[in-house]
Amino acid sequence: MIIPKQDVNYSLYLVTDSAMLPPGKTLYDQVKAGLENGVSLVQIREKNTDTKNFVEEGLQIKKLCHQFKVPLIINDRVDVAMAIDADGIHVGQDDMPVPMVRKLLGPDKILGWSVGFSHEVEQLAKWGPDMIDYIGIGTIFPTATKKNLKKAPMGPQGCSKIITALEDSGATWCKTVAIGGLHPDCIERVIYQCNASNGKRSLDGISLVSDIMASPDAATSTVILRKIIDGTQFKFVNFQLSPSNVTAADVKKVISQVKQTRPLVQHMTNKVHQNFGANVTLALGSSPIMSDVESEVRDLAQIPNASLLINTGSIAPVTTLTTAIKAYNEFKRPIVLDPVGYSATEIRLILNDTLLTYGQFICIKGNSSEILALSGLTSSKMKGVDATSTEAVTKELLALATQTVAYKYRTYVVCTGETDFIADGTLSGKLSLSTGTDDITAKDLPCYLVENGPIPIMGDITASGCSLGSTIASLLGGLNEDGIAIDAIVGAVQLYKSAGKLASTRARGSGSFHVELIDALYQLFNENKPEEWTAKVRRL
Numbered sequence: 001m002i003i004p005k006q007d008v009n010y011s012l013y014l015v016t017d018s019a020m021l022p023p024g025k026t027l028y029d030q031v032k033a034g035l036e037n038g039v040s041l042v043q044i045r046e047k048n049t050d051t052k053n054f055v056e057e058g059l060q061i062k063k064l065c066h067q068f069k070v071p072l073i074i075n076d077r078v079d080v081a082m083a084i085d086a087d088g089i090h091v092g093q094d095d096m097p098v099p100m101v102r103k104l105l106g107p108d109k110i111l112g113w114s115v116g117f118s119h120e121v122e123q124l125a126k127w128g129p130d131m132i133d134y135i136g137i138g139t140i141f142p143t144a145t146k147k148n149l150k151k152a153p154m155g156p157q158g159c160s161k162i163i164t165a166l167e168d169s170g171a172t173w174c175k176t177v178a179i180g181g182l183h184p185d186c187i188e189r190v191i192y193q194c195n196a197s198n199g200k201r202s203l204d205g206i207s208l209v210s211d212i213m214a215s216p217d218a219a220t221s222t223v224i225l226r227k228i229i230d231g232t233q234f235k236f237v238n239f240q241l242s243p244s245n246v247t248a249a250d251v252k253k254v255i256s257q258v259k260q261t262r263p264l265v266q267h268m269t270n271k272v273h274q275n276f277g278a279n280v281t282l283a284l285g286s287s288p289i290m291s292d293v294e295s296e297v298r299d300l301a302q303i304p305n306a307s308l309l310i311n312t313g314s315i316a317p318v319t320t321l322t323t324a325i326k327a328y329n330e331f332k333r334p335i336v337l338d339p340v341g342y343s344a345t346e347i348r349l350i351l352n353d354t355l356l357t358y359g360q361f362i363c364i365k366g367n368s369s370e371i372l373a374l375s376g377l378t379s380s381k382m383k384g385v386d387a388t389s390t391e392a393v394t395k396e397l398l399a400l401a402t403q404t405v406a407y408k409y410r411t412y413v414v415c416t417g418e419t420d421f422i423a424d425g426t427l428s429g430k431l432s433l434s435t436g437t438d439d440i441t442a443k444d445l446p447c448y449l450v451e452n453g454p455i456p457i458m459g460d461i462t463a464s465g466c467s468l469g470s471t472i473a474s475l476l477g478g479l480n481e482d483g484i485a486i487d488a489i490v491g492a493v494q495l496y497k498s499a500g501k502l503a504s505t506r507a508r509g510s511g512s513f514h515v516e517l518i519d520a521l522y523q524l525f526n527e528n529k530p531e532e533w534t535a536k537v538r539r540l
Ligand SMILES: Cc1ncc(COP(=O)(O)OP(=O)(O)O)c(N)n1
Pocket: 013, 015, 043, 045, 075, 076, 090, 091, 092, 093, 094, 095, 112, 113, 114, 135, 136, 137, 138, 146, 177, 179, 207
C-alpha cells in the first residue's frame, strides 16, 4: 500500500476507460494529466482487454500513481489486482461476493462496492468495519459510459437516501463517492444536495470517467474539477444567500432595487395563470414574458435581472423545461418552482421530480398538500408531537414539512395557506465534502411565519396562488449583487398577503377582487412602506 487505507483521499476519483480516449492520447497520458492536476484516486476499469494487457497496463499505471502517492484500484478483476499487488479492488453487486474478495485481498487493501439502493447499505453494518472501505453510489445522472444500467438514475435525492441509510445503519466508517454523469455543470449541486438527514455527513468524493478520459485536454478538465471540488460555497445565484432578520427596512431595500432594475420575469406557466400573472408582474414594476420556446431560453437567461418561474400546472415538454433550468442555472439567475398538484397524479409527480433532479431552484412554492407530499412526512410521523390543539399540530407539521423540503433540496421553500411558512435550507450556500451540514437538520433551519388572518376570497379567483409565484420571481429577479434572497422571498409573501387583505376589504365580489388585487399590489409596491403592511412576519 502506498498510503494507509484510512488516509485515502476520495475527493476526485478517476475511473479509466480506454474505449473513449480522444485521438492521439493514451490511457497513460490521460491518467498522468489527471494525477498532475489533482486526481486523488485511480481505478482501472477495462471491460474488453485481454488479461495479459490488463496486467501490463496495471503495472504501468500503478507505478505512475505511486509517483503521486495515489492508490490504484482495479475494477472487477480480483486476479489482476492480486497479480500486480494493486492497492485495492472495486466490485459491484453482480461481481465476486464481497466476503470472498476480502478474504483473497487481506485486511489492508481498499475494498469498494457499488450501491444503487438504500436497502443494500444494511449489509455493510452486518459485515462490520473490516469489510468495505467505500461505496460508489450510482448512477446519479444518465451516462453513456456504463451500458445496460439496471436502474433509472437516482439523482441527488436518491444519493442522499443512501447516505442517510448509511448513517441510520451505523456504518459510519464507510466512505462514499457518487458516480454517473458527473460533469462540472452539476458537481457543485451534487455535493451541495447529497447529505445525510442527520446533518452528519455528505459525500467524500466525486468519481467519474468521461469528463477526464474523453477530454482532449485532460489537464485543464482536471483543474476545473479540482477547483469545483475544493470550493466552499455554491453560489448558484448572483445575489446573497446570507441569513437575515427580514426587517421592514430590508424589504423596503428589496423593493427599491426592483424599481431600479425592472426584472424580466419569464413565466413557463399554465394557461389560466398567464394573463393574471403577467398583470401582477407589471404591477410590481417588472416585465413579464410568457414564453416556453426552447430556442430562446438561453438568450433570456442572459438578460441582467432575468428570473424564471416554472409552474407545472400545464405540462410543458420536459426537455424545454430542463433546457431552461440549465440555462438559468448556468447564468446564475433565480428559478422559482411551483409544483402544481405534486403527487396528485403519477405524471405530475414524475415531471416535478425530474425538474428537481436536473436543477438548483432558489425557491419552491407550493400549497400545504404539495409541500407535505414533497416532504415525505406523513401524519404518523407527527405522533408524539406535544401540542394542545389540532391547530397547533397542523402548524407544527406544516413548519416541519416546509423545513424538510428546504433541507432536502437545499433551497428556500414557501408553503402557502392561512399562515404562510418560509424555510431557508440554503445554509448560505455552504459546500463541503464529508462534513455534511455540520449536524444541522431540517428542524434547525430558519423558518418564518407570515400571518394576516383568513382571506377566504383568495380561493374564489383563478391563479391567486400561482401569482404569488410571479411576485416571488419578480422580487428575486430584481435583487442586486448585494441583495439578500430571504428578504425578497419573505417580502414577496408579506406584500402579496397584505395586498390580498387590502383588496378583500375593497372588493364587492370575486370579479372585482381580481382587479382590486392588482390595484393593491400596485399601490403597496409603489408606496413601498412595508412597515405599514397588515401581514406580519415572525420567526418560529
Ligand atoms: C467508484 C465506482 N463506483 C461504481 C462502479 C461500478 O461498478 P459495477 O457496478 O461493478 O460496474 P462496472 O464498473 O464493473 O461496470 C465503479 N466501477 N466504480
